Amino acid sequence: MGKLWEVFMLSFSKISQLIDSWLRATFNATWTMVIEMVIAGVCVIGLFAALGLVLVLMERRVAAWIQIRLGPNRVGPGGMLQSLADTLKLLVKEGMTPDGADKFLFNLAPFIAMMVAMLLMAPIAFAKDFQLWDLNIGVLYISAVSSLMVISILMAGWASNNKYSLMGAMRSGAQIVSYELSAGLSILTVVILSGSLNLNEIILSQSDGWWIFKGHIPVIISFVIFIIAVTAETNRAPFDLAEAESELTAGFHTEYSGMKFALFFLAEYINVFIVCAIGATLFLGGWMPFHIGHWEGFNHVMDFIPSSLWFFGKTFFLIFLIMWFRWTFPRLRIDQLLNLEWKYLLPISMFNILLVTVMAILGWYF
Amino acid sequence: MDKNLNSKNSSSSPSSGGGLVQYIKDVFNGVKSLLVGLRRTMYYFTHHKEIITEQYPDNRATLVFPERFKGEVVMTHDENNEHACTGCTACELACPNATIKIITKFDVSPEGKKKKAIDKFVYHLELCTMCNLCIVACPTDAIKMAQTFEHSVYNRADLTKILNKPGSKIREGVE
Incomplete structure (x- = not known):
């Protein structure tokens, strides 16, 4: 029984430590480094593939249930293998490049999208002491790199040599430039309260309560603004003007087919995962278990749930929230979109950050 | 800050003037209407009983x-x-x-x-x-x-x- 419990509690950090010590004992320092990098790369790619399959299926299922349908139910038990079958189909399809397209940029764009998504994985803490790169400016790094996403979209839209693609790309550019601001400001509220840009330290500062509980209404407001802004940043409905099926066929990826389309598709879901992971880290305490004040017994039970489960649970909760938005709200027009940002979200978040600063100085939080 | 907000939004608020009060009202009404929509879809999501689509080849014998x-x-x-x-x-x-x-x-x-x-x-x-x-x-x-x-x-x-x-x-x- 004790043995079983040990295996069950074998956390990601322990596994990584075991691998690290074994490699150090077997190889010299340089080779250890190289092998660990390869392992990390393979793990990230594996996580990407798994996330793509799971999130596409989850999205279709959530959409179906919200629309009183069943959703995928033919391939595999209960339709579980539907997204796997779709991936196989996309793999064997021809990836065409249009004649009038800028061939180099056209083929480069999907890989940039994927690379940005991969870069964003680096500073995320998936479990206790389990992180690819413990960066002391993690928050800054994420907000800087995530805005590179738009380059791949602009590249795809421009290189396609197609008016729909270009219009989608331009809309996406306007959208990301605007919504970056309120996303950044809402992240700043947590940075102000925790006094650190390091994601690990931010998580540790939430050991006595998540910021969304400790920070009262101002943090809740900034959490809401964060969710709205990242929904816009990842180009998901109701802010999916960049692909707007009904107006622009498929926006920036109109001309893409086969695996190149699949990369864009995958990048969208990976980005959703990443922004939700960041939201969970900043506002919901990352891998920190849920604790209530001085309920020792309750807190002890919560501690037994592995930290990775906490992290993924919170992340998937936020992903569900974003999917819920997608299947509830109608798409905004471009002027409404910019109005929402510049006339509502930005002023509110600026006022909110002032409030949080006052709160942090006077210590009005738990 | 407050004044700035006020002047900025009184000119731009879609519901003709009103100033900061109208602005805050707009925000609350907007959030409220979004929550109404979310509540409806959550109701459908959690009450997964009635299915409006036909499960065609399976219900072929009983199609109406x-x-x-x-x-x-x-x-x-x-x-x-x-x-x-x-x-x-x-x-x-x-x-x-x-x-x-x-x-x-x-x-x-x-x-x-x-x-x-x-x-x-x-x-x-x-x-x-x-x-x-x-x-x-x-x-x-x-x-x-x-x-x-x-x-x-x-x-x-x-x-x-x-x-x-x-x-x-x-x-x-x-x-």
Whole structure:
């Protein structure tokens, strides 16, 4: 029984430590480094593939249930293998490049999208002491790199040599430039309260309560603004003007087919995962278990749930929230979109950050 | 800060002026209406009982069609293999796509009188738009819309159908 419990509690950090010590004992320092990098790369790619399959299926299922349908139910038990079958189909399809397209940029764009998504994985803490790169400016790094996403979209839209693609790309550019601001400001509220840009330290500062509980209404407001802004940043409905099926066929990826389309598709879901992971880290305490004040017994039970489960649970909760938005709200027009940002979200978040600063100085939080 | 907010939004607020109070009202009303929508979809999500889509191949035996569903044109025959088509070609004339072609012949009655009758009622299902005009045009209600819908075939020629059954003849008394 004790043995079983040990295996069950074998956390990601322990596994990584075991691998690290074994490699150090077997190889010299340089080779250890190289092998660990390869392992990390393979793990990230594996996580990407798994996330793509799971999130596409989850999205279709959530959409179906919200629309009183069943959703995928033919391939595999209960339709579980539907997204796997779709991936196989996309793999064997021809990836065409249009004649009038800028061939180099056209083929480069999907890989940039994927690379940005991969870069964003680096500073995320998936479990206790389990992180690819413990960066002391993690928050800054994420907000800087995530805005590179738009380059791949602009590249795809421009290189396609197609008016729909270009219009989608331009809309996406306007959208990301605007919504970056309120996303950044809402992240700043947590940075102000925790006094650190390091994601690990931010998580540790939430050991006595998540910021969304400790920070009262101002943090809740900034959490809401964060969710709205990242929904816009990842180009998901109701802010999916960049692909707007009904107006622009498929926006920036109109001309893409086969695996190149699949990369864009995958990048969208990976980005959703990443922004939700960041939201969970900043506002919901990352891998920190849920604790209530001085309920020792309750807190002890919560501690037994592995930290990775906490992290993924919170992340998937936020992903569900974003999917819920997608299947509830109608798409905004471009002027409404910019109005929402510049006339509502930005002023509110600026006022909110002032409030949080006052709160942090006077210590009005738990 | 407050003043700045005020002046900025009083000029831009969609609901004509009102200043900061109106602005805050707008925000609250907006959030409220979004929450109403979210509550509705969450209700559907959590009450996963009623399914509005047809699980088609599985429920094939129990499919229920709406009364006005139109699948294809058929000619009604009674138990004596008699139909009510006089070969008047009203349906052929009414058809906008030339879906119907009636080939007539002359029956010779025992008294030696010639009478016009249909030889073949040709119906091109592949051209039909189910507009129901032929059924409306028919003076003797010889044809009607059936509710069959599984019309896929491997050969296009299979879609050209002869509606009058072999050996059938016009019912007595239908003129």
